[in-house]
Amino acid sequence: MIELDGIAKTFDGTILALQDVSFSVEAGSVCALLGHNGAGKTTTINILSTLMRPTYGKAVVAGFDVVQDPTSVRASIAMTGQVAAIDWQLTGRENLVMFGRLRGMRRKEANVRAEELIEQFDLSDAADRNVVTYSGGMRRRIDIAAALVVPPKVLFLDEPTTGLDPRSRRGVWDLVSSLSAEGVTVLLTTQYLEEADVLSDSIVVVDHGRVIATGTADDLKRRVGFSYCTVSPVNPADLPRILAALADLEDAQIDEEANKVSVLAPNGVATLSEVFRRVDQLDVELEDISLRKPSLDEVFLHLTDSVTA
Numbered sequence: 001m002i003e004l005d006g007i008a009k010t011f012d013g014t015i016l017a018l019q020d021v022s023f024s025v026e027a028g029s030v031c032a033l034l035g036h037n038g039a040g041k042t043t044t045i046n047i048l049s050t051l052m053r054p055t056y057g058k059a060v061v062a063g064f065d066v067v068q069d070p071t072s073v074r075a076s077i078a079m080t081g082q083v084a085a086i087d088w089q090l091t092g093r094e095n096l097v098m099f100g101r102l103r104g105m106r107r108k109e110a111n112v113r114a115e116e117l118i119e120q121f122d123l124s125d126a127a128d129r130n131v132v133t134y135s136g137g138m139r140r141r142i143d144i145a146a147a148l149v150v151p152p153k154v155l156f157l158d159e160p161t162t163g164l165d166p167r168s169r170r171g172v173w174d175l176v177s178s179l180s181a182e183g184v185t186v187l188l189t190t191q192y193l194e195e196a197d198v199l200s201d202s203i204v205v206v207d208h209g210r211v212i213a214t215g216t217a218d219d220l221k222r223r224v225g226f227s228y229c230t231v232s233p234v235n236p237a238d239l240p241r242i243l244a245a246l247a248d249l250e251d252a253q254i255d256e257e258a259n260k261v262s263v264l265a266p267n268g269v270a271t272l273s274e275v276f277r278r279v280d281q282l283d284v285e286l287e288d289i290s291l292r293k294p295s296l297d298e299v300f301l302h303l304t305d306s307v308t309a
Contacts, residue, residue, distance in 0.1 A: 001027040001154060001185040002048065007057035009043055009209075017043045018209045021057070025202065027153075030176060030186040032196035034300060035206040041189045044206070045156050048187070049079050062153040062185075078147035079156040084139045085146070088132040092123055092142045095131060099146045110149075117145040121175065137168025144175060155179060157188045161195060173199055193296040203296075207304050220299050227291050228298070229265040229275045232258075234285040245278045265291055 002025035009018040018040045025031040035041050046052040048061055050070040059066045062076035086095045093114050100110030118127045121141045131139060140160060147155065157176070161169040169192070176199055180186055190196055196203055197217045205213040205220075213220055231242055239254050242261045246252045249271070251264040265271035272291045279289065294302070 001025055001029075001062060002031070002187060003058075003060045004044075004048075005058045007044070007047060007054045007059055009040075009047065009052070010055045016209055018047075018054075021206070021209070021211055023204045023211055023214055025185060025187060027185050028180060028183045029201040030180050030188060030199050031202045031204060032200035033187060033189045033204050033206065034193070034196055036304060039206045040209040041206060042158060043209075045079070045158055045187070045189065049077060049156055050074055076153045077156065078150075078152035078154075080143050080147050080158065080160055082159045082162055084143035086131055086139070086143055089130060091128050091130055092134070092138075092145075093118060093127045095142060095146055096149060099149045103150045105149075113149055117148065121145045135168070136164050137171055140164060140168065140172055141175065144172070148179075152184060154185045154187070157186060159189055159191060161190065161192060169195070193300055197296040205300065205303055213303050217296055220303070221293050221296070224294055224299050224302050226294065227265040227268055227271075228262045228294055229272050230260050230262045230288070230290055230292055231275060231279055231286065232260045232288040234287045238282070238284040241282055241284065242279060245282055246275060249275070259287075 005022050007018055007021040010016050021040070021044060033041050033044060043052065047054050047059055048066060050066050050073050053067060061073045064072040064076065066073050087098070090098065096114035096117055097110045100113050101107065105113065118124055123138065123141060126134060126138055131142060134142065144160065161172050164172065173195065176186055176188070188196070188199065200217065202216055203214065203220060204211055213223070215223070233239060233242060236256065236259050239256060239259070239261060243252060243254045246261060246263050249263040250266065252261065254261050263271070263275060268291065276289060279286065
């Protein structure tokens with residue numbers, strides 16, 4: 001459904017934003033595009049949505065070339081940016097009807113479609129209130145609903161949950177999953193690695209304008225080739241003592257919010273045994289001690305740090 005082959009983009013003839021970017025996204029799947037700020041994520045989205053022309057290479061969306069047939073691409077896609085692109089002085093219903101009319105629907109058709117989306121996005125109680133009174137999560141839902149007035153084949157979501165509380169973020173995750181189940185192809189950029197881990201069927205990691213890794217979340221975790229040992233005490237006050245006992249082990253760090261100390265475990269069970277031996281000498285009560293696969297956050301940092309190095 002989405003194919004990029006050797007895409008490059010330069011600005012002013014000297015600034016290289018993208019170089020030789022190639023990847024594909026299957027129809028009806030969710031692909032997470034990950035990278036630090038300035039890595040090239042938004043430039044990639046802008047090219048795929050025809051807002052920007054590539055300097056070199058070829059990109060195809062829903063079977064149409066973004067340069068040769070941009071009109072057909074635009075008719076096949078929808079997009080939401082980091083800021084909700086809706087009129088806050090209108091009601092939710094009025095926004096949806098307006099977007100329907102802008103997309104060529106007759107008034108009756110636009111009203112029917114607006115009602116369908118209001119029910120689908122659980123906005124019935126707020127549909128006739130001005131959007132300015134909506135919470136952040138509700139604004140994001142109405143923004144995504146507006147993008148779906150005419151059902152797209154491909155949906156681009158550029159950091160859709162930035163600034164949302166955990167409950168609202170989960171609500172958006174449910175919406176994205178339901179869209180994928182309906183056959184919509186979703187390309188998602190996000191700063192929340194847990195979001196990519198939960199939602200994505202595939203992941204593309206970009207750094208300095210290049211693709212440095214692709215695969216599923218599990219593929220990338222296996223590729224890193226190491227595990228972590230995690231220690232969680234019953235009493236959070238014991239965290240500093242545990243960290244001190246493990247400080248000379250690789251990548252020892254404390255996470256007070258999660259109530260744990262973790263260390264890199266290059267030797268797997270042998271590292272776990274050494275950690276257990278040291279912690280046992282402290283005579284602290286443990287809630288858990290375990291060997292685990294790296295999180296996607298840790299994989300991302302490892303991949304991007306390797307490129308920088």
